Amino acid sequence: MEAGLSAGEGADGAAANICCLSYNQDCTSLAVGMKSGYKLFSLCSVDKLDMVHESYEISDVYIVERLFSSSLVVVVSRSKPRQMNVFHFKKGTEICNYNYSANILSIRLNRQRLVVCLEESIYIHNIKDMKLLKTLLDTPRNSSGLCALSINHSNSYLAFPGSSSAGEVLLYDANSLKTECTIPAHDSPLAAIAFNSTGTKLASASEKGTVIRVFSIPEGQKLYEFRRGMKRYVSIGSLLFSTDSQFLCASSNTETVHIFKLEQFPERSEDNSSWTGYVGKMFMAASNYLPAKVSDMMNQDRAFATVRLPFCGQRNACALVTIQKLPRLLVASAGGHLYIYNLDPQDGGECVLIKDRSLIDSGKSETDRGREAEVPAPVSYAASLARPSTASSPSTVAGYSEDGGTLRGELIPEHEFADGPVRLDDEREFPPISLCRGSQKVRDDGP
Template sequence: MESQETAEDSAGHHGVICASFNQDTTSLSIGTKTGYRLFSVTSVDKLDCIHEGAECPDVYIVERLFSSSLVVVVSLSLPRRMNVYHFKKGTEICNYSYSSNILAVRLNRQRLVVCLEESIYIHNIKDMKLLKTLLNTPTNPSGLCALSVNHGNSYLAYPGSATIGEIIVYDANNLNTVTMIPAHDSPLAALTFNASGNKVASASKKGTVIRVFTVPEGQKLFEFRRGMKRYVSISSLSFSADAQFLCASSNTETVHIFKLEQHSPSREVESPTWSAYMGKMFTAASTYLPAQVSDMMNQDRAFATVRLNMCGLKNVTALATIQKLPRLLVASSDGHLYIYNVDPQDGGECVLVQNHRLFETDEDPGEQEEDAESQDVPPQPANPSYAATVALPSTPPSSTTLMGYSEDVGAQKGEVIPEHEFAEGPVCLDDENEFPPVSNQSN
């Protein structure tokens, strides 16, 4: 009971309900009690607020399409309804109501995907028309799913089982299932694609092992161990733009960054040290020990780490190149964006270089201004043990009217998508910055 009160007090104090980075990590979206905010994260020293929307309160999902004016918003007051806005024009493009609470929304330049607990809806983003309904998907109470962002593909990943860690990879462009990847023994907790959509990373609810697979083949490329001492809840996985690094954050104080490199057989000169001898023994032993033990021996540890000055707070992380240097971004439910420098050669402990406050508080205005500049050391949260979560209302609004829907995929049950307002024509996002040209972001 005490922890519940702590969660409510912290949410009320900080005002952050949700946070997400856009597809190329150039902006940050946060949902608040009063609406939502969009920030530019292309500079270390400045955090410019691009837009502040107050169309609806208590926003628990807000997703922006690249650098366009299209933003998708879902409110706790109407958890079944998705609103799509053109925020530069201040107009609503359309809205849809679904048969149960919306748990996640993902979008790229071709598709908009809405995930419910037991179904997924795929829309054409150009006109918002529904293309496909995946009904009776395995129970997915957290709305876990990932959508690739490459212009040439739209792979969708979601859990294939509620009891073990299977990943279904679905082609959202051609509307067919690509493969099923047996990724973990326990249910999935996190999924993400790299920028080109040819790799998918996953973590299970145990939170000890992170794996990377090829797409669409589903072959395992890498296996990383973030820790053996305790199970944790991994909430965020993110590749760097060049897919050389993968970061993972959880409800602990440590963010892990792994380096995706294939280890070639060692050709080093024989060393007489005890550690070298034991290393050779372990390598030899791994060829005949049980698979579980062999896998554990061959797992790679973190290349770089960040130790947050907090524990138990929900956060979203991303790896980005800002002002030509690799950075780790951590948007925390304590209402701050932390920016760290990452050493791409030697790794190790990352250095905090900037701390931005995401919204105003009731503090003295002078203190606000000083804090908004930046701080070298993150402030201590008032409740470091609080795990921030969003509890969706169990009873949907009574105003939602349902109607049957059938399509050529053979949907036999489920009531979906009654209330909607289509845009009069294709969604107009055609100014120069709306759909930026696809470019290689590895430089």
């Protein structure tokens, strides 16, 4: 999914407050960036939409990313588009913030790495201590900040455009800090890319938006090819695998969401003498003699299931999840709503809308808001835990420029770090919060 949604695309004045929408890595949480701040919602029930946290300390939030179900959240504001702020929201403390040489376009997180994407460069941090490990300079121009980071604990594959004029995907190993391969995915420039939960598959779509392809990782071999449509080009803004990698969801600027099923059909047996089998064999044989583009079109699979959204033209973010033991499709819209659909995993077809939740009005009660108002203003993580520092103010640190950027290829943390790494598995550093998985409440001991 793309990191930000343009403000003002909502259907009314309240919805115009929304700047971005993003799910966390396992789609158990939804983050909403607004002109007034940001909100985090838990996605554990279809009956209610629980707000986990809200903050109004930073305005015009166009990037907000949460690390799984931990208290770590990364925020970028339009007032300081070159600054990344990392917070521990349960403690109300700031871990650090970094300034970059250009506007931040997207941020991706997993348990090992934090990736910051600018238009022509990418920064890779070690998430345990937020130190910079690698800077990829002079990457192909990437005006939308398109990139994807695998979330499996055993790998950290990073994918981003390998060309600004063609649909190449450059696959980079963010753990070993080495390039894996370049995948010639499409003829036209890329519009969307996404890893599955295990980092073994990568889906891609081009600016045309008619064909979606799935490749094996790290080999880069094409596994599946799906046709979204033929009549018109569309802008695909959300591309996401289900957690079990059985389905792939794609949404665009049209009113239709397509869900594809990743399955291998059995080969037709030679002794199949039925009329259907005969036609099928003739159809496949004929495709061998047709031009490549026509043959590919004949062999492409259509959508397994679809959704007809109650709006058109609004940016949205989709997720395929299991809530209360049933498969669901979630569609969060820039119009300020979260739509929840039931998905039939056997027969597919048209998905059924079961809930429509407001992202503007949902949340805590007035009592909860009153309690939260009593919480003191956030204190920097460094101020509370680090050794006293005599470092100069940001405007006098070497490499810092008055326009808020840094020298090329450099970045400056505005606060000193605490001694030792940020221990994401230490409850004293990042106390886990309770989340519902399925129909049972469990205590997440994740990052």
